[in-house]
Amino acid sequence: MENTSFLHKVKKNKTLLLMLLPAVLFFFIFSYLPIAGIVVAFKSYNFKGGIFGSPWVGLDNFKFFFMSGQAFIVTRNTVLYNLAFIFVNTVLQIAMAIFLSEIKNKYFKKITQSLMFLPYFISWVIVGVISYNIFSFEHGTFNSVLKFFHIAAIDMYSKPLAWIVIIIIFCAWQGLGYGTVLYLAAIMGIDTEIYEAAEIDGANIFERIRYITLPSLVPTITILTLLAVGTIFRGNFDMFYQIIGNNGTLFNATDVIDTFTVRALLQTNEVGMAAAAGLYQSVFCFITIMVVNTAVKKHDEDNALF
Numbered sequence: 001m002e003n004t005s006f007l008h009k010v011k012k013n014k015t016l017l018l019m020l021l022p023a024v025l026f027f028f029i030f031s032y033l034p035i036a037g038i039v040v041a042f043k044s045y046n047f048k049g050g051i052f053g054s055p056w057v058g059l060d061n062f063k064f065f066f067m068s069g070q071a072f073i074v075t076r077n078t079v080l081y082n083l084a085f086i087f088v089n090t091v092l093q094i095a096m097a098i099f100l101s102e103i104k105n106k107y108f109k110k111i112t113q114s115l116m117f118l119p120y121f122i123s124w125v126i127v128g129v130i131s132y133n134i135f136s137f138e139h140g141t142f143n144s145v146l147k148f149f150h151i152a153a154i155d156m157y158s159k160p161l162a163w164i165v166i167i168i169i170f171c172a173w174q175g176l177g178y179g180t181v182l183y184l185a186a187i188m189g190i191d192t193e194i195y196e197a198a199e200i201d202g203a204n205i206f207e208r209i210r211y212i213t214l215p216s217l218v219p220t221i222t223i224l225t226l227l228a229v230g231t232i233f234r235g236n237f238d239m240f241y242q243i244i245g246n247n248g249t250l251f252n253a254t255d256v257i258d259t260f261t262v263r264a265l266l267q268t269n270e271v272g273m274a275a276a277a278g279l280y281q282s283v284f285c286f287i288t289i290m291v292v293n294t295a296v297k298k299h300d301e302d303n304a305l306f
Helices: 002-012 014-042 060-067 071-102 106-121 124-135 141-148 160-188 192-200 205-229 237-244 248-254 257-268 271-299
Strands: none
Touching: 002 014, 014 060, 014 271, 060 271, 071 106, 071 160, 071 205, 071 248, 071 257, 106 160, 124 141, 124 160, 124 237, 160 205, 160 237, 160 248, 192 205, 205 271, 237 248, 237 257, 257 271
8 A cells, every 4th residue: 555655656746756866866876876985995095906906904094194293284274264164154145145135226136146146156266366366476466556555565375374364255255146145035035024014113124134034044044054064074175276276385274184185195196095084074074964953953953954
């Protein structure tokens, strides 16, 4: 009886299931099948033996990562950068979404949205070039402005702490449009009658934002934050590598697990060590998302991911 009911549901929803199939295949092929490659983290990989024929080395690849002296630094940088990205991006995106929702001129709103969304489609390679042209010591725009005002030029590529702020700014600039659209869609879903009732009761624009808009955005904020926390141990390799490159002077302040791993792989050709670093990231990302989701579930079960 249950089997018949299941087949009946499949037949009834076959169109929806066919629409879902490409996404299921994508994640199965690119996310689930590669899980078998985890064994590389415990092997001394060589091309002759392949993934399953290479000799076992146990936890030696993890020892190499932690004994390098950089494991704590790159882990700290990865986590702190992601926390900064989550906080700064969320605040700016919510603020911009509320700002656009309150604007009545539809042409200004559309033009602003388009201009904000444009950076999302710009490659980090291009952003790296833009960054270099701004902060280059000899010909950069920043130093050209300083020279115009008779101020000594500053070699920004020897100032590690300055790049913490620069990277956060570039990340916020690139993701502002995309995040704003998500929050703006959530705001558009709020019942307009609630705003009208509040306005009749004498609530000004700031009171409506504080007592209606922001509380209504809590579920969206929670879900997006949980999704971001799930990758808190993963650095945006493209962003960090294209903006910083191989400038060793900046590594202590800007190196993340992903850039450290790629450089180590290029220098040593140790695939097992790179796999160990990737497994290290995945395990801690999983633990983090489970802990945070459990905390959210205890506070408000409806806002949890699962």
